[in-house]
Amino acid sequence: ExxxxxxxxxxxxxxxxxxxxxxxxxxxxxxxxxxxxxxxxxxxxxxxxxxxxxxxxxxxxxANPPLAGASYKCDATILAIDSVPSPTTTPPSSKYQVATFALGCFWGVELACTRLPGVVGTKAGYTQGLTVAPTYQQVSSGKTRHREAVFVVYNSEEVSYSELVDLALERLAITTPTTMFSNLFEEEDDSYQYSHGFYYHSESQRQIALSKLDKNNRFRVEVRAATTFYDAEEEHQQYLLKGGQSARKGAKESIRCFG
Structure with a gap:
C-alpha cells in the first residue's frame, strides 16, 4: 500500500x-x-x-518503500499440508514449535521474525493482560496491562529457540536506549503496552531465555510463562510488509517502523 x-x-x-x-x-x-x-x-x-x-x-x-503498492502473480502447487501448533497446543514431537516475544511495538518485531529462515508463521497480538480479547485502544490505555507481542511458529529443524532469542536481543539493541548518555535524556517507559518479555512455552525455553539474559543484561526483560495470546486487529498483521518493506527470508534492509 x-x-x-x-x-x-x-x-x-x-x-x-x-x-x-x-x-x-x-x-x-x-x-x-x-x-x-x-x-x-x-x-x-x-x-x-x-x-x-x-x-x-x-x-x-x-518516502514510501520502493515496493509499496506493488503486486505480483505466481503459480503455486501444494505438495503437503502439515499441522502446526497453536498458542495452547504444541505436541513435543512436532518439528513445529512456538515462541512469544514482547519487544515494544509489534510491527517491527513481526517483520524481523518473518525474515528469519525457519520461521513459518507469525501473529501480532496481546498477552499477559487481565481482560479477554482486548482491542488496541484498550491495550493502549494501559488498563488491561497487556503487552504488544508477537507469536512465532518456527521449524525447529531449521532454526532454534536460542537463535530466536538472539534475534530478539538484536531488536532490543536497535530500538532500546542502553547507554548512560542516552538514559540521561530518555524518560523511562513504564507502560505495560511496550514492556519487554520472553514468554516461554516449555522449561527448555525458560532456561535458554534466562541464560541468554544472564550474559546480556543491558535490557529490562521479564521472563514469564506464556499465557493466552489474543490476535491483534487485521490492520496490525504484517503491517510493515503491507507498507512495502521486504519480508524476504534473510533480508537485511533496515526496518522502518512507520510503514
Missing amino acids: RRKELIVTVPKRKLLGSHGLDDESSLKVGTTLQLNSNSSNGGGGGLQVLVTAVDEDTVTVD
Whole structure:
C-alpha cells in the first residue's frame, strides 16, 4: 500500500538548507536522496526519499518503500499440508514449535521474525493482560496491562529457540536506549503496552531465555510463562510488509517502523 501522507512537496530552499545538499543539480526526478534526521529512535542514517517532481521553487519527494503498492502473480502447487501448533497446543514431537516475544511495538518485531529462515508463521497480538480479547485502544490505555507481542511458529529443524532469542536481543539493541548518555535524556517507559518479555512455552525455553539474559543484561526483560495470546486487529498483521518493506527470508534492509 502506497501511503499518501509519505509523499510531500517542500520548498527547494528547505531541502538545500536543512539536509546538507550542495546544489540544485541533485534535485532531479528519479534521484534518491538521503535526508538528515533529527530523530534518535530510528536507528540513524536519516530518511531515504525518491524525488518524483521538480519545478522552479518546489520539490516533491516520496518516502514510501520502493515496493509499496506493488503486486505480483505466481503459480503455486501444494505438495503437503502439515499441522502446526497453536498458542495452547504444541505436541513435543512436532518439528513445529512456538515462541512469544514482547519487544515494544509489534510491527517491527513481526517483520524481523518473518525474515528469519525457519520461521513459518507469525501473529501480532496481546498477552499477559487481565481482560479477554482486548482491542488496541484498550491495550493502549494501559488498563488491561497487556503487552504488544508477537507469536512465532518456527521449524525447529531449521532454526532454534536460542537463535530466536538472539534475534530478539538484536531488536532490543536497535530500538532500546542502553547507554548512560542516552538514559540521561530518555524518560523511562513504564507502560505495560511496550514492556519487554520472553514468554516461554516449555522449561527448555525458560532456561535458554534466562541464560541468554544472564550474559546480556543491558535490557529490562521479564521472563514469564506464556499465557493466552489474543490476535491483534487485521490492520496490525504484517503491517510493515503491507507498507512495502521486504519480508524476504534473510533480508537485511533496515526496518522502518512507520510503514
